[in-house]
Amino acid sequence: MNLLRIHAVYLVVLTLTSCYNQASDTPDAWNLTDQQIDSISFSTTHHYSQNYNFIVKGDSIVLICQRPNETAYDSITIYHNNRIVVADILTLPEDTTDSVWVKVARDQTTQGWVHEKELLKNVEPDDPISQFISTFSDVHLLIFLALLVITCAIYGLVKLSKRNAHIVHFNDIDSFYPTLLALNIAFSATLYASIQMFGADSWRHFYYHPSLNPFTLPPHLGLFITSVWSMIIILIAVIDELRRILTFGDAILYLSGLAATCAVNYVVFSITTLYYIGYILFIAYCIFAIHRYLHNSHSTYLCGRCGAKLMRKGKCPQCGTINE
Known part of the structure; x- marks a missing residue:
């Protein structure tokens, strides 16, 4: 009987005993880079981000191989039903046509930049x-x-x-x-x-x-x-x-x-x-x-x-x- 009481007291002590864990401050828990913050903000307003998959529904899309802020341009074309992925996003406030440029890739050798407006009117999400x-x-x-x-x-x-x-x-x-x-x-x-x-x-x-x-x-x-x-x-x-x-x-x-x-x-x-x-x-x-x-x-x-x-x-x- 005494042994049973000892076990009961022991269980009560274990129940009332806990370990204290020092929680991290909120800024440290959300230690994000400026690029990550911009990506989250862009995804919230535009509803897609890097690594998002599209399928080309238009006849074709002409991509610029170099970054949009460079002077020399080479182009490459992707066609209807090609599956592409968003590889990078660039914002150029000085661009009066469309400040948002999106880099998409069909494969390792076929990738380039296009205005967001031009891209979105010719693609749809790769989801049935x-x-x-x-x-x-x-x-x-x-x-x-x-x-x-x-x-x-x-x-x-x-x-x-x-x-x-x-x-x-x-x-x-x-x-x-x-x-x-x-x-x-x-x-x-x-x-x-x-x-x-x-x-x-x-x-x-x-x-x-x-x-x-x-x-x-x-x-x-x-x-x-x-x-x-x-x-x-x-x-x-x-x-x-x-x-x-x-x-x-x-x-x-x-x-x-x-x-x-x-x-x-x-x-x-x-x-x-x-x-x-x-x-x-x-x-x-x-x-x-x-x-x-x-x-x-x-x-x-x-x-x-x-x-x-x-x-x-x-x-x-x-x-x-x-x-x-």
Whole structure:
């Protein structure tokens, strides 16, 4: 018993005993050179720094082999799809064209200097997410896509309506998931355009350092990435509902109409929000979509024979029984 008490006292003494470590002063802990401080400052404002990887998306970029402040110049050219790395950054305040020069290298023998503005308009980050963003942020592509999508969607929806096929918002199935998917895409497009207008710098940083984890991003970007993930989840739920409700052929037709509706939502809301009209349209669209589902798509009857859901009285599509 005494031995047990001795051990207990010994454990208490060990618990209350600690070593003191003299912490370093903050200036010593952050003993950085001027070059390192400049690099951190540049990375904060420009969102890239040395050793950052780009891929050439333009036809070509002409590089100057010598430093920009030297008099004699030799040049070398890098071409489309070449992968390059930032080797050095130089600031020349006296340069009236562009004070920032960037040295990039394709390999040990192919490297040189170029103005930052010239570089950035011809490259994109060597990351698939960034390249996807770059493609869908292209203005000319967006305008072309808008015209193409709206034309095809109108044609497709008219053809489907003539066949009396199921179409989201009009002759919808008894499931809220398709309406929710259309609303989610409209919300995501509106949020995307809003970030472009009011959080351009944070979006630019995300463009250079993308992540699909919403919990590691600022709240507005995390909300956008969450909405993107929710599209996939809701789409899976839509497909599962269609498998249960419609035949395979009707399900393919319905998915085609839903895809056209979602494409129109993306184009319309991502463009109109840039002119502030999108916010009013989004509220109106939410009211319209929910109203259409509650009054036209929601089943209110059950077949008296097989128990299948019916939107209106009449012939049951499952067993053929007339319900009055």
